[in-house]
Amino acid sequence: MPESAIASFGRFRRSHEFWLLMVILGLCASLGFANAQFLTMQNLFDLLTSYAFVGILALGLLVVLIAGGIDISFTATASVAQYVTLSLANAYGANWISVFAIAIGIGGALGALNAIFIQKLRIPSIIVSVATLNIFYGLLIFFTGGKYIYSLPDWFATGIFWFEFEWAKDSSYGVNLQILALALAFLVTWLLLNRTNIGRQIYAMGGNADAAQRLGFHIFGLNILVYCYMGVMAGIASLIQAQLAQSVAPTVLVGKELDVVAAVVLGGASLMGGVGTVLGTFLGLTLLAVLQNGIILLGVSSYWSPFFVGLVILISVSATAWSQRERRTRSARR
Amino acid sequence: MSNAPALSLRRRMVGLAGSGTVATLTLLLVALWVAFAIMIGDRFFSVNTLQSMAFQMPELGILSLAMMLALLSGGLNLSIIATANLSGLTIAFLLTHYIPGSQGFAWVGIQVLAIAAGFAVAALVGLLNGFVIAYLGVSPILATLGTMTLCKGVAIGLSRGNVISGFPEPIVFIGNGTVFGVPFALIVLALCALPVALMLNATPFGAKVYMIGSNEKATRYSGVDTRAVLLKLYVLSSLLAGAAAVVMLARFNSANAAYGESYLLVTILAAVLGGIDPFGGFGKVGGLLLALIILQVISSAFNLLNLSQFLTLAIWGGILIAVAAVPHFAGKAPR
Numbered sequence: 001m002p003e004s005a006i007a008s009f010g011r012f013r014r015s016h017e018f019w020l021l022m023v024i025l026g027l028c029a030s031l032g033f034a035n036a037q038f039l040t041m042q043n044l045f046d047l048l049t050s051y052a053f054v055g056i057l058a059l060g061l062l063v064v065l066i067a068g069g070i071d072i073s074f075t076a077t078a079s080v081a082q083y084v085t086l087s088l089a090n091a092y093g094a095n096w097i098s099v100f101a102i103a104i105g106i107g108g109a110l111g112a113l114n115a116i117f118i119q120k121l122r123i124p125s126i127i128v129s130v131a132t133l134n135i136f137y138g139l140l141i142f143f144t145g146g147k148y149i150y151s152l153p154d155w156f157a158t159g160i161f162w163f164e165f166e167w168a169k170d171s172s173y174g175v176n177l178q179i180l181a182l183a184l185a186f187l188v189t190w191l192l193l194n195r196t197n198i199g200r201q202i203y204a205m206g207g208n209a210d211a212a213q214r215l216g217f218h219i220f221g222l223n224i225l226v227y228c229y230m231g232v233m234a235g236i237a238s239l240i241q242a243q244l245a246q247s248v249a250p251t252v253l254v255g256k257e258l259d260v261v262a263a264v265v266l267g268g269a270s271l272m273g274g275v276g277t278v279l280g281t282f283l284g285l286t287l288l289a290v291l292q293n294g295i296i297l298l299g300v301s302s303y304w305s306p307f308f309v310g311l312v313i314l315i316s317v318s319a320t321a322w323s324q325r326e327r328r329t330r331s332a333r334r
Numbered sequence: 335m336s337n338a339p340a341l342s343l344r345r346r347m348v349g350l351a352g353s354g355t356v357a358t359l360t361l362l363l364v365a366l367w368v369a370f371a372i373m374i375g376d377r378f379f380s381v382n383t384l385q386s387m388a389f390q391m392p393e394l395g396i397l398s399l400a401m402m403l404a405l406l407s408g409g410l411n412l413s414i415i416a417t418a419n420l421s422g423l424t425i426a427f428l429l430t431h432y433i434p435g436s437q438g439f440a441w442v443g444i445q446v447l448a449i450a451a452g453f454a455v456a457a458l459v460g461l462l463n464g465f466v467i468a469y470l471g472v473s474p475i476l477a478t479l480g481t482m483t484l485c486k487g488v489a490i491g492l493s494r495g496n497v498i499s500g501f502p503e504p505i506v507f508i509g510n511g512t513v514f515g516v517p518f519a520l521i522v523l524a525l526c527a528l529p530v531a532l533m534l535n536a537t538p539f540g541a542k543v544y545m546i547g548s549n550e551k552a553t554r555y556s557g558v559d560t561r562a563v564l565l566k567l568y569v570l571s572s573l574l575a576g577a578a579a580v581v582m583l584a585r586f587n588s589a590n591a592a593y594g595e596s597y598l599l600v601t602i603l604a605a606v607l608g609g610i611d612p613f614g615g616f617g618k619v620g621g622l623l624l625a626l627i628i629l630q631v632i633s634s635a636f637n638l639l640n641l642s643q644f645l646t647l648a649i650w651g652g653i654l655i656a657v658a659a660v661p662h663f664a665g666k667a668p669r
């Protein structure tokens with residue numbers, strides 16, 4: 001037993017995730033040393049709350065990338081789901097269960113549409129999702145006139161706040177809607193990918209679609225599931241984002257798709273399919289969050305924040321690629 | 335669904351990708367032209383309409399060329415807009431700081447030098463992209479995502495997000511002047527598209543780019559220095575972004591770190607609509623230009639019909655799916 005533990009730790013030590021973890025730990029240690037505010041519960045909860053939107057979308061995208069596809073229409077899907085759901089809730093009344101059901105339904109339907117275009121018309125997923133991004137977004141703004149919704153139902157605006165506890169005199173923390181949804185999304189995605197037969201089929205399809213089809217996997221069904229899952233995640237993410245922002249702004253989400261792509265691919269998922277883990281995505285997301293948060297806490301002018309983010313992305317992807325290349329040449333020599 | 339027909343279908347799709355796309359796009363353009371002529375009438379053919387189309391197309395056109403080069407090699411260049419803004423700001427900074435008070439020879443020299451400096455900045459970004467992609471082996475999407483954020487960061491950091499505006503006459507002319515009724519910006523687009531087309535179709539370098547896009551490993555094993563080719567390709571892509579920067583800052587008479595960000599995905603849309611294979615290896619400049627004209631015709635017609643520009647976006651997306659689906663239906667027909 002200990003031997004296998006050592007072996008698996010050895011494997012972990014050589015993995016992409018290990019290097020990411022080291023970078024994050026180094027960053028956290030230096031930030032904690034530089035600013036006492038960084039390693040506080042307040043900051044942790046704030047970070048989780050503000051990165052829940054990107055995190056949930058990243059989990060949906062992770063599944064799509066593992067399946068060998070790509071989807072960048074999710075910000076438009078989220079905008080549509082958010083706008084329609086909360087307009088309906090305002091007009092006819094709703095509760096937590098019904099708003100999430102509607103948002104999930106809209107997200108899933110738009111995701112299925114992507115899958116149908118990709119599979120039935122045999123158009124590459126990148127083309128389809130660039131096109132549907134413009135279609136969903138263009139139609140949404142055309143029909144709504146791009147108007148914001150500022151008044152949300154009271155119960156929705158209040159949100160939820162569980163397990164409240166006081167940390168200091170004036171500040172109390174609890175599990176809010178954003179953190180709860182993020183945690184559930186991580187749990188469900190992890191279960192889907194690692195503990196279900198379908199998850200293994202998704203990895204297999206992403207690794208080699210032809211081989212998966214010859215093994216008898218239902219490729220069309222798997223694709224529907226994968227793109228629906230992305231759509232459902234977009235629906236959920238859109239609601240928690242509206243709850244946090246306390247408004248529905250149809251024009252602010254589109255344009256953020258590359259932030260999500262960055263988190264997932266930093267986490268080691270490959271655009272070629274078949275590769276990627278939930279842990280990696282978590283670490284990629286954490287790296288971006290800690291970095292952006294740390295730059296603010298260090299008092300760096302917010303004008304320079306994207307510069308440092310870009311620098312760290314470039315250095316970390318270059319270092320990863322370089323270390324993999326070194327390992328390949330070393331094993332080739334052996 | 336058996337696999338054999340799917341395979342032959344794919345072969346047919348590849349066969350159609352060359353001439354088929356151009357035929358489809360030409361038909362589409364004619365159909366659109368007729369439809370809009372009926373809906374709008376004479377106004378659609380007025381000199382004003384044609385000229386405004388010709389003024390709007392070059393920015394997106396040059397940026398799409400930059401994207402196309404990366405796509406042909408099987409890569410992607412997400413940093414084109416950020417590169418264009420960074421080199422635009424460089425030019426704008428130099429112009430606004432050294433032009434006031436200068437005269438005669440110095441006045442001309444500063445403008446030439448400012449534009450040269452803009453291209454130098456673009457080339458630097460291209461070198462960084464090319465080095466990280468070709469020599470460190472980072473995937474193009476990740477590398478250019480990094481340089482995109484980096485360039486935008488430098489641009490915002492140095493400009494504090496401000497707009498720099500007010501340029502001398504000749505610079506403004508590049509974006510707004512006409513030569514015998516033809517907008518100068520359109521001439522710049524032609525001056526970019528022609529050499530790119532020649533390079534791709536008539537030089538060994540172009541052949542190598544297509545080969546890398548089809549199969550990078552096979553190309554490397556056949557003795558091509560793929561790393562040098564890729565490095566050069568990303569520098570060229572960046573230089574085109576630099577050319578787009580000149581046109582953009584001239585047309586707006588200003589530069590900013592966030593101009594034209596919505597163009598990024600539209601350049602991919604235009605390129606793919608023009609028959610450029612997003613996985614590399616196939617695609618011609620002619621197809622891209624046709625796609626650009628189609629997008630511009632739709633946009634201008636919708637403008638004349640007083641329809642929302644967001645509806646234009648939706649239609650662009652619909653057209654992309656329709657055109658991408660044509661080979662599928664064309665392949666199905668004989669069966």
